[in-house]
Amino acid sequence: MATEFHNLQELRHSASLANKVFIQRDYSEGTTCRFQTKFPSELESRIEQTLFEDTVKTLNNYYAEAEKIGGQSYVEGCLACFTAYLIFLCMETRYEKVLKKIAKYIQEQNEKIYAPRGLLLTDPIERGMRVVEISIYEDRGSSGSSSGSSSVSGSTTR
Amino acid sequence: MKNCEYQQIDPRTLSVSPQSAQSLGEAKRQRPRRKWEVFPGKNRFYCDGRIILARQNGVLPLTLGLIVVTCGLFFAFDCPFLVEHLTVFIPVIGGVLFVFVLSSLLRTSFTDPGILPRATTEEAADVERQIDTSGSSTYRPPPRTKEILINQQVVKLKYCFTCKMFRPPRTSHCSMCDNCVERFDHHCPWVGNCVGKRNYRFFYIFIISLSFLTSFIFGCVITHLTLRSQTGKSIIQTIQESPASVVELVICFFSIWSILGLSGFHTYLVASNLTTNEDIKGSWSSKRGAEESGNPYTYNSIITNCCATLCGPMPPSLIDRRGFVLSDEAVPVGSASRMELPPFAVKSDVNMFFCTCIFFVSIYQDIFLGRW
Numbered sequence: 001m002a003t004e005f006h007n008l009q010e011l012r013h014s015a016s017l018a019n020k021v022f023i024q025r026d027y028s029e030g031t032t033c034r035f036q037t038k039f040p041s042e043l044e045s046r047i048e049q050t051l052f053e054d055t056v057k058t059l060n061n062y063y064a065e066a067e068k069i070g071g072q073s074y075v076e077g078c079l080a081c082f083t084a085y086l087i088f089l090c091m092e093t094r095y096e097k098v099l100k101k102i103a104k105y106i107q108e109q110n111e112k113i114y115a116p117r118g119l120l121l122t123d124p125i126e127r128g129m130r131v132v133e134i135s136i137y138e139d140r141g142s143s144g145s146s147s148g149s150s151s152v153s154g155s156t157t158r
Numbered sequence: 159m160k161n162c163e164y165q166q167i168d169p170r171t172l173s174v175s176p177q178s179a180q181s182l183g184e185a186k187r188q189r190p191r192r193k194w195e196v197f198p199g200k201n202r203f204y205c206d207g208r209i210i211l212a213r214q215n216g217v218l219p220l221t222l223g224l225i226v227v228t229c230g231l232f233f234a235f236d237c238p239f240l241v242e243h244l245t246v247f248i249p250v251i252g253g254v255l256f257v258f259v260l261s262s263l264l265r266t267s268f269t270d271p272g273i274l275p276r277a278t279t280e281e282a283a284d285v286e287r288q289i290d291t292s293g294s295s296t297y298r299p300p301p302r303t304k305e306i307l308i309n310q311q312v313v314k315l316k317y318c319f320t321c322k323m324f325r326p327p328r329t330s331h332c333s334m335c336d337n338c339v340e341r342f343d344h345h346c347p348w349v350g351n352c353v354g355k356r357n358y359r360f361f362y363i364f365i366i367s368l369s370f371l372t373s374f375i376f377g378c379v380i381t382h383l384t385l386r387s388q389t390g391k392s393i394i395q396t397i398q399e400s401p402a403s404v405v406e407l408v409i410c411f412f413s414i415w416s417i418l419g420l421s422g423f424h425t426y427l428v429a430s431n432l433t434t435n436e437d438i439k440g441s442w443s444s445k446r447g448a449e450e451s452g453n454p455y456t457y458n459s460i461i462t463n464c465c466a467t468l469c470g471p472m473p474p475s476l477i478d479r480r481g482f483v484l485s486d487e488a489v490p491v492g493s494a495s496r497m498e499l500p501p502f503a504v505k506s507d508v509n510m511f512f513c514t515c516i517f518f519v520s521i522y523q524d525i526f527l528g529r530w
Contacts, residue, residue, distance in 0.1 A: 020280045027306050027313075030455060031327050031341070067473075069466050077469030081363065084261040093472045128275040128476045130323065 015118060015137035023056065023132040033063035035124070035132050042136065047117050055109055055121070056132065059102065066098035099125060194479040198276055199337040207479035209268045211350050212335050218267060218350035225263070225368075228409050229256045232375050235402040236382045243385055248378060255371040262364035263349070270475040271354030272340035274321065274329065282322035289317075311454040328455070330435055340473075343427075344434045353434075356475065359468045362424055369414075369421045376410040379403045431456040431463040 021042050026034040037056045039049045076094060080087050106123050114121055114134075122133035194207035202211045211218075229252070237249040277285070289302055302317035304324050315324045318331050321338045325331070330342035332352050341355035353361045383403055387396040397404055427437060432453060436442060442453040457463050 020284070022281055022284045025326065027308050027315075027327055030308055067471055069462075069470050073471045074465060074469045076471070077359075080472075081359075081469075084257070085265060085360075093474075095471050095474055099474060125474070125476070127278065127281065130274070130277070130326070131281060133281070 015139055017135055018138040019136045021134045021136065023134065025130060032067050033124075033129055034060045040134075043119070043134065046119055046136065047114070051113055055113070058105065059124075059132070062098055062102045062105065066095045190482045192479065193477070193481045193483055196483055197477070197479070199273065200335050201273075201337070203479060210270050210479065211267060212345070212347075212352065214334060214347065214350075216350075217347045221348050222260075222263070224409065225256075225259060225371075228375065228406055229371075231402040231406050232378070235400055236375075236378055236406070239382055239386070239400075240378060244381070252371075252374060252378070255367055255374060258367040259364065259371050262360050262367060265360040266346075266349045266353070266357050266364055267351050269351075269357040269360060270477060270479070271342075271352040272356040272473070273335075273352075273354075273475075273477050274323075274326070274338040274340060275477050276321040277323040285317075285323060309454040311452070313454065328433065328436070341433060342435050356473060362428060362468060365417060365421045365424060369417050372410050372414045372417055375406055376414055379406050379410070383407075428464050428467045429460045431467060 019042060021040045023035050023040070026036045028034075035056050037053050037060075039052055043052060072094065102125075103123055106121050110121055118137045118139070120135040120137065122135065124130070124132050127133055192207050194203040194210075197203070200213040202213055203209065204211070232252060233249060237252070240248045302324075304315045304317075305312055306315060306327075307313070308327060313327055315327065317323070318325050318338055320331060320336065323338075325338055326340065328341045329338050331338045332342065332345050334345050335352055337352070339352045339354040341358065343353040343358055343361075345352045346361070349361065349364075351357070382400065383396055386399065387393060391399075424434075426432075427434065430453065432442070436453075457466060
């Protein structure tokens with residue numbers, strides 16, 4: 001069942017949330033932030049495997065860049081220490097800069113690739129960097145949804 | 159999903175309409191609430207979510223008080239004599255150390271240690287689906303663990319029933335704060351906060367600078383009393399002339415052993431890329447069984463371990479304290495709210511002073527209670 005959406009706003013207004021898929025973290029290389037590139041079965045009918053893997057690999061590269069321990073991070077760390085961390089009042093940390101790049105990348109991916117296929121990526125930072133949440137939408141106009149659980153409330157308040 | 163052209167709904171401007179009534183139940187509320195107001199853990203927040211502390215932070219003022227009082231007495235009673243007889247650099251060095259100690263202390267106490275936000279309902283349901291549950295839901299099921307490979311070594315991940323997720327490696331649930339904290343070291347009552355991934359470097363700088371400060375004051379006071387008694391007076395006379403010095407001496411003498419010990423212990427932990435939690439539990443000790451179970455996180459080089467722990471990149475706060483709570487699945491305001499303001503931007507000086515006072519006492523208590 002191919003559901004076509006032209007942009008994200010149309011997705012929001014005319015679709016209902018059918019299911020959510022969670023891409024978990026890959027800890028095989030330690031505690032650095034990496035996500036599993038295993039293609040979930042729920043997405044098989046929705047998106048090509050290569051596109052999905054490209055997205056996750058690019059995200060992994062961004063996070064690796066943010067957490068890279070090298071010359072620049074040492075300089076930043078030492079400078080911050082000597083200025084009693086006041087330096088962060090004027091400048092952003094490298095991690096924050098990369099997070100902004102990631103947010104832009106996810107938005108671009110959503111607009112170009114995922115929304116037209118009725119999917120939406122959630123930035124992992126919204127979920128405590130634990131999962132990449134992919135929401136699967138079904139067109140409200142279509143007859144019934146294929147997947148089971150429909151969790152619309154999704155309340156963030158606890 | 160902040161990546162779409164979504165306009166944040168402000169409940170104040172809403173008029174109740176049939177479509178929106180259901181999903182915007184929070185429209186009844188007069189003002190939008192920030193996430194720290196609905197935070198599920200046992201933390202206290204000040205300055206509208208900018209400062210985070212543990213609930214039991216009663217020892218922090220005492221700690222701060224001890225530091226400030228000792229340094230105050232030092233600057234008031236010992237420095238004039240020493241400046242006259244020795245060098246003007248003594249109060250300068252003392253001042254620099256004092257600033258370092260205080261700033262790292264405040265930073266440790268007020269920084270989010272690396273709290274992991276609890277899993278959303280959908281995420282928790284997804285995890286549940288992946289776990290085999292054969293029993294009924296009326297009793298707590300047996301502990302759930304998941305084994306993963308990290309650098310070719312088997313590590314067990316435990317399921318946290320409170321936060322409804324499998325804890326990432328090196329994460330532990332702090333019962334005092336009721337949060338899962340990344341790279342959990344220990345909960346320090348002296349600091350009034352957990353020590354974890356994001357504030358371990360501040361904690362380390364704090365104890366190192368405190369060791370220097372205590373030793374420095376101790377040395378200076380001894381020198382002061384020695385110089386005074388060299389002019390032919392007896393010890394009793396010298397003490398009577400400068401009673402504050404004795405107070406400082408007593409405080410420094412009792413604290414110096416524990417602080418130096420703690421510094422040494424944490425230097426060892428930093429050099430081997432371990433946490434206090436792991437060391438106490440003996441997670442990577444070779445005593446457990448015949449198989450090789452070294453620390454999978456170490457870089458096998460002391461310098462790299464130190465640099466990675468102390469000078470590594472500063473990870474962001476994951477709990478987004480100042481973001482707004484929204485009732486539907488759309489995410490709160492953008493990244494500007496995620497940036498954590500340093501404690502120096504604090505408006506509430508009274509809170510800050512109070513908070514910093516507690517710390518010092520925690521330090522002493524922490525030391526005596528025991529990492530040695």
